[in-house]
Amino acid sequence: MGKRIIEGVEFEIGSGNVFADLGLPDAEKLKIKSGLVFEIAKAIRRLELTQEQAARRMGIAQPKVSGLLRGDFANFSERKLMDCLTRLGYDIEISVKPAAAETGHLVLAVA
Template sequence: MTRSRDRRTPAGEIGSNNVFADLGLPNPEERLLKSKLVSKISDVIEKRRLTQAEAGKLMDLPQPKVSELCNGRTETYSIERLYRLLTRLGVTVSVVLEDQPGWKTGTVEVMGISAKEGHR
């Protein structure tokens, strides 16, 4: 990955908002999306005050797999499977497809809306 000089500041280099891209890892958009989905899974488990075993029963996963997920081990999980795990925990997953002006390269975004903010 080539970095331009205009991304340097006295404090260091400005990142791209995707640490996986900044590190030059393959499939950075997918890695970032998975990390955000797993972060939400962990947040829901915490907010609902579930044990990993209780969360595992809801998601149909053994407790050790829940632990792996909560520790960022996503290699064996597809994005679709992470969506299903979230829905089993009580999270609605919505996918919005939006054409970009001039057909420039699109982005993948994860937006969280809590029940407190008026969602449903």
């Protein structure tokens, strides 16, 4: 990350992970979960589901759907969010390969 000045306005270039930029713990996990929640919200809109319909389809209570759509996903595991997406008609593939560096990282790729 670095600072830049454009037209007299100073700003800092982000890392690509707003959670890490804010110094939050488990930033990578939060980035993955927020990406999954974003896709859930897109699927609900694309399918034109009410929150109640989405809840039935995903196997969770309607208030939980409401919370998800407001960004409250702290009590959802990545696995549960992926389960919700599969119930909304998404295929999920997990690819595991050796990392180029000593420590690997998680990436959410959306087609």
